[in-house]
Amino acid sequence: MSGVGIVLISHSRALAEGAADVALSVCQDGARVIGIGGTEDGQLGTSLEALVSAVEKADDGAGVVIIADLGSSVLTSRSYLADPSYAVPGVHLADAPFVEGAVAAAVVASTGAPIEAVLAAAEEARHARKS
């Protein structure tokens, strides 16, 4: 499928993959959503190499929105974007809540919308009220 790709990065692989599952379920597998997290030996942590490879996998030319959960997930994403040897044009870090942003971005990406719209949907997700 063509369209904007979404990479979810967390300290926890289970958290990232679970959020990706929820997003894929709501958009009915209509978008590419990849969840990454944890270190190679299965501990909590983040890996720049894993992010590089996930972004490559998620990108079909329409761009990639990265959604990070906390702390070093955000720092790793920023390092990736700041490093000219990795970063490719059209990759953006969303200022968005992790699960809600993933769901909103996936649904909009599944409609074939451009990256600006996908990024905006992720960032607007912070306004979703729960009480």
Next chain:
Amino acid sequence: MPASPESAGTTLQVVLGADLHARPAGQVAQVAATFEAAVSLLTGGRSVDGRSVLAVMGLGARAGETVTVWADGPDAARAAAAIAQVLNAAAVSH
């Protein structure tokens, strides 16, 4: 911004056969995005943009409640009908 429900447009009412959960909300947003018309869902005195999956989910609409689908734009009639169909189908599939 969805236009005001008080202005002209197409209105359809659907009595939900099932709670408006995440997956049907996702379908509503996906279908709404295929039309030029602005689409709003109204229930319990609240109105939300049909293209926002989180807003549609956030309505918290339950089985038995009436949801008004309102569309405004050149393809409003088709848009409202398509959204109503999604809501009806969601009821059946649950």
